[in-house]
Amino acid sequence: MKGIWHYMERDLVKWARGRVAVITLLVMPAAWLIFVGLALPVRFTGNYLDFITPGILVMTMLASSLQGGSLLMFDKILGFLNKFLALPSPRENILFGKILFITIRGVIQATVILLIAILIGATILSPLQYGMIYVILILFGILFSGLATTLALYIDDHDSYAAVNTLISMPLFFMSSALMPYSVMPSWMRSIAMVNPLSFAIDAIRSVGLGEVPLMQMGLLFVTGGLVLIVCVQVFRNMTV
Amino acid sequence: MTAIETHDLTKYYGDLCAVDHLSLSVDNEIFALLGPNGSGKTTTVLMLTTLLRPTEGTATVCGYDCATEGDMVRKKLSYVPQDMAVDIRLTGRENVVFFAKLYGVADPRAQADEALAIMELADRADDLVKTYSGGMRRRLELAQALVHEPAVLFLDEPTLGLDVAARKKIWEHIRKLRSRGMTVFVTTHYMDEADRFCDRVAIISRGSIMAIGKPKTLKAQLMKDVITATISGEFIPFELGSIRFLGRKEDDVSFTAENGREALPLIAEALVARGMKVHSLSLHEPTLDDVFLNVVGSSDEPRSFNDQQFRVMLRRRK
Ligand SMILES: Nc1ncnc2c1ncn2[C@@H]1O[C@H](COP(=O)(O)OP(=O)(O)O)[C@@H](O)[C@H]1O
Ligand SMILES: [Mg+2]
Numbered sequence: 317m318k319g320i321w322h323y324m325e326r327d328l329v330k331w332a333r334g335r336v337a338v339i340t341l342l343v344m345p346a347a348w349l350i351f352v353g354l355a356l357p358v359r360f361t362g363n364y365l366d367f368i369t370p371g372i373l374v375m376t377m378l379a380s381s382l383q384g385g386s387l388l389m390f391d392k393i394l395g396f397l398n399k400f401l402a403l404p405s406p407r408e409n410i411l412f413g414k415i416l417f418i419t420i421r422g423v424i425q426a427t428v429i430l431l432i433a434i435l436i437g438a439t440i441l442s443p444l445q446y447g448m449i450y451v452i453l454i455l456f457g458i459l460f461s462g463l464a465t466t467l468a469l470y471i472d473d474h475d476s477y478a479a480v481n482t483l484i485s486m487p488l489f490f491m492s493s494a495l496m497p498y499s500v501m502p503s504w505m506r507s508i509a510m511v512n513p514l515s516f517a518i519d520a521i522r523s524v525g526l527g528e529v530p531l532m533q534m535g536l537l538f539v540t541g542g543l544v545l546i547v548c549v550q551v552f553r554n555m556t557v
Numbered sequence: 558m559t560a561i562e563t564h565d566l567t568k569y570y571g572d573l574c575a576v577d578h579l580s581l582s583v584d585n586e587i588f589a590l591l592g593p594n595g596s597g598k599t600t601t602v603l604m605l606t607t608l609l610r611p612t613e614g615t616a617t618v619c620g621y622d623c624a625t626e627g628d629m630v631r632k633k634l635s636y637v638p639q640d641m642a643v644d645i646r647l648t649g650r651e652n653v654v655f656f657a658k659l660y661g662v663a664d665p666r667a668q669a670d671e672a673l674a675i676m677e678l679a680d681r682a683d684d685l686v687k688t689y690s691g692g693m694r695r696r697l698e699l700a701q702a703l704v705h706e707p708a709v710l711f712l713d714e715p716t717l718g719l720d721v722a723a724r725k726k727i728w729e730h731i732r733k734l735r736s737r738g739m740t741v742f743v744t745t746h747y748m749d750e751a752d753r754f755c756d757r758v759a760i761i762s763r764g765s766i767m768a769i770g771k772p773k774t775l776k777a778q779l780m781k782d783v784i785t786a787t788i789s790g791e792f793i794p795f796e797l798g799s800i801r802f803l804g805r806k807e808d809d810v811s812f813t814a815e816n817g818r819e820a821l822p823l824i825a826e827a828l829v830a831r832g833m834k835v836h837s838l839s840l841h842e843p844t845l846d847d848v849f850l851n852v853v854g855s856s857d858e859p860r861s862f863n864d865q866q867f868r869v870m871l872r873r874r875k
Contacts, residue, residue, distance in 0.1 A: 322658045330646045395642035402606045402636040404628065405659045556608075 319405035323413025324420070327387060331421060345376040345429050350436065352495070369433045370521035371494030373449070374514055376429050377422040377457045378488065382481045384418030385464025389477055392468070401556055411465060411552050415545075418461035419454055426453050441525060448524045452534060456517040459541035466548040469555055493518050513540060558620045560584045560709045560740035561605060565614035568600050568764075575600040577764035578614065583742055587735050589751040590744040591845065592761035598744035599639055601761075602713045605742070606636040619708050635702035639713040639744075643686050643694050643701075649673060650682040653700050660705035672700040676730060692723030699730060703739075710734060712743040716750060728754040748845040752776075760849055767852040772845055779843040779851060782817025784824055785809050790833035797827055804850030808836075811850055813843065 331337065349365075349372045388411075391397045400410050430449075434440060441449075464481075471477045491505060492514035498506050509515050513536075520533035561583040568576040576597040581588075590598045603609035605616055607627040615622060621629040643652050653672055657665035673682045676696040686694060695715060702710055715731070716724040724747075732754060735741055745751055751758045752772045759769040768775055780801070787808050794802045800820050803811040810828075814820035817840040828835050 318661075319659055322655060326644065326647070326655055329651065330644060333646045395638050395640045396644075398603075398608055398638050399636065399642055400659075401608055402631060402634070403656075403659050404632040404661065 317409075319409035320412045320416055322405075323400075323410055324417040327414065327417040328420065331417075342376075342425055342428055344379065345372050345425070346432055348372050348375065349429060349432060363437075363439065365433065365436065365438050366525060367497070367522075368495065369430070369438050370449075370518045370525070371492070372433070373426050373429055373453060373521060374456060374492075374517045375489055375494060376426050377453050377517075378460055378485055378514065380422035380425055381418055381457055381460035382464045382485050384414070384421065384461050385466075385468035385481075386474065386477050387418070387468075388414050388465045389468040389471055389474070393472060407556060408549055408552065411548060414465050415458060415461045415548075418464070419457035422457040422461070423450065423453060439525070445524050445527075448529070449521050452517055452520045452524070452530075452537065455534065455537040455541050456513070459513065459537060459544055462541065462544040462548045466544070466551050469551055488512060488514050513537070559617075561588075561616070561618055561742060563605070563614065563616040566601070566604060566611055566616050567613035568597075568604060568609065569612045575764050576604070576611075579761075579764070579766060581759065581766070581769075583740060583757075585738075585740055586756035587731060587741045587743060587754065589755040589758040590742070590761055591746070591748065591751045591758045591849075592744075593746050596746075596761045597764035598746075598761060599713055600764075602636070602711050602742070602744060606634060606711055607631060608636075633707060634709045634711060635705070635707040636711045637698045637702050637713065637715060639717060641691075641694050641698060643689075643697050645687040646685065648683050648685055649678050649689065649693075649697050649700075652686060652697055653682075653704055656701040657704045662705050665704075668704050669700075672704040675703065675733070676700040690723070692719050692726060695719060695723070695727055696730065699727075699734075703734060706737075707739065709740045709742060712741065714744055714746070716745065716747065724750065748849060752845045758845065760845075760852055762853045768848060775845065775848045776843040779803070779847055780813040780815045781842075782815070782820065783811055783813050783841055783843050783847045784817055784820055785811045785839050785841070786824060786828060787836040787838075788828055788833045789836065792833060793831065795827065795831070797823055800824065803847055804854050806850060811847060813847070813851075 352368055401407055467480060471480065491508045492512045493509050501509060516533045516536050520530040523530040559582055563579050563581045566576060566579040579601060590601060592598055604611050605618060605623060607623050607630050610624060617623065618630045619633040623630050650669060650673065653669040654665050657669045662668045673679050676699055678693065678696055678700060716727050728750060731741055757771055760767045788810060789808060792810055796802055800812050800814045800823065803813050812824055821838055821840060825835050825838060
């Protein structure tokens with residue numbers, strides 16, 4: 317267990333020292349929030365900022381998680397992974413350390429987005445509601461960082477990784493309920509958006525904002541996240557014996 | 558208990574046999590696996606460090622089976638891979654403390670400080686590794702490796718890419734670790750380093766061990782002197798009385814003789830008589846390079862089919 321923490325600590329310190337990376341990961345979601353939330357002429361709901369903030373929060377987690385997979389890929393290419401695998405610390409700790417770091421990093425970034433949203437006029441919620449939002453974001457982060465680290469085990473160069481990353485994140489984001497409510501979507505898009513895990517998380521955060529407790533969506537995220545972790549550990553074991 | 562034992566350790570990558578029925582016993586010494594690029598050194602180390610599953614055969618480290626008791630094996634060893642991997646955005650101390658924690662040592666900070674001091678990095682310990690030279694980074698990796706006082710230390714080409722002074726320093730440190738009671742298993746393709754700093758060497762070529770022993774013993778298998786001639790023209794191996802042909806490396810052909818001074822003119826004459834042009838001749842005491850030439854036949858990498866045939870022919874002559 318301790319090993320997970322030490323692996324996480326290494327990535328966290330390295331990340332915190334590379335200021336450019338911190339800023340670039342935040343710029344995109346912040347720009348979306350400000351330009352789309354405040355400036356877009358189309359409005360589907362009363363307070364579009366309140367409507368779009370959950371989508372941007374989830375998008376931040378998604379971008380951070382998918383990008384995070386490249387950390388494991390680089391560890392693999394640069395020979396760190398082999399060094400770690402030869403250590404007495406249980407090998408799965410490498411994986412869980414990565415997922416923990418990526419999720420923590422995502423939560424830090426989402427917090428910044430949340431603060432910006434409040435600053436520019438989003439409705440302030442109760443501590444319990446924020447608590448639930450964080451649980452949803454963490455479940456979502458584990459799901460996608462698990463997916464990204466599994467992918468990273470198969471991919472050996474940065475360009476392919478970036479391509480796969482875009483290939484996954486773009487359609488996922490646009491085919492979700494992030495930008496518009498289901499009621500205004502064309503029907504083909506609605507059916508995709510309804511089964512998109514991004515929508516589970518976004519809808520869940522929206523229901524929290526409306527004072528509901530979205531147990532169904534949270535349960536779905538929990539179960540898919542668990543399944544992804546099981547697959548991830550299995551792939552990792554197969555590849556490293 | 559023997560530190561490292563292998564029996565018929567074999568690894569195939571598809572059809573390619575990278576390591577071919579390797580049987581070794583290493584204990585309480587600096588043991589070098591010596592061979593050119595692609596001879597199977599890294600593959601051997603990966604199997605011994607539980608990072609790669611052998612196709613065939615067994616290996617044990619401190620009595621634990623590398624294939625079935627990986628957890629125990631990893632408690633006993635430290636591994637420094639061929640390609641340097643240290644975090645340049647962390648300080649030297651952070652790099653070592655991180656490993657100390659992962660090894661689960663009692664007092665990570667104190668152990669790290671000690672390891673850094675042994676590797677003479679104490680005064681630079683709080684600088685980012687970004688500012689370290691290649692030799693310092695290698696020493697930092699050694700510090701990471703010895704922070705849990707392993708019984709066996711695996712070093713894959715520890716001096717690769719370093720300048721002469723840095724190499725010497727690395728070897729001095731390896732000797733120091735040896736004197737602390739560690740068994741050191743090192744790979745290298747630098748014959749002179751293996752000769753000077755290792756207790757025992759195994760010469761490996763295409764996955765097979767061709768010779769094994771103390772450098773001195775191996776060199777004693779040759780006669781007192783080695784004569785090397787740089788030639789041009791078609792060379793056909795021959796022997797002259799007690800003068801024995803050793804092998805060929807590009808345009809250099811080598812012979813060994815009990816009395817090199819007397820052999821020099823004989824060899825020159827024989828080469829000229831066989832239609833070759835002799836550009837230079839040299840006389841020296843046997844080195845591991847010569848031993849390698851003797852057991853492998855030709856120390857350059859295979860290039861053409863003819864080259865292969867040449868080698869087969871040589872083997873048959875012996
Ligand atoms: N992952 C791999 N897949 C296929 N062939 C490999 C792989 N790793 C090494 N080889 C081949 O196995 C042989 C031995 O390689 P290696 O053990 O790296 O040699 P060395 O470390 O002595 O240079 C070489 O011919 C190399 O090309
Ligand atoms: Mg190698």
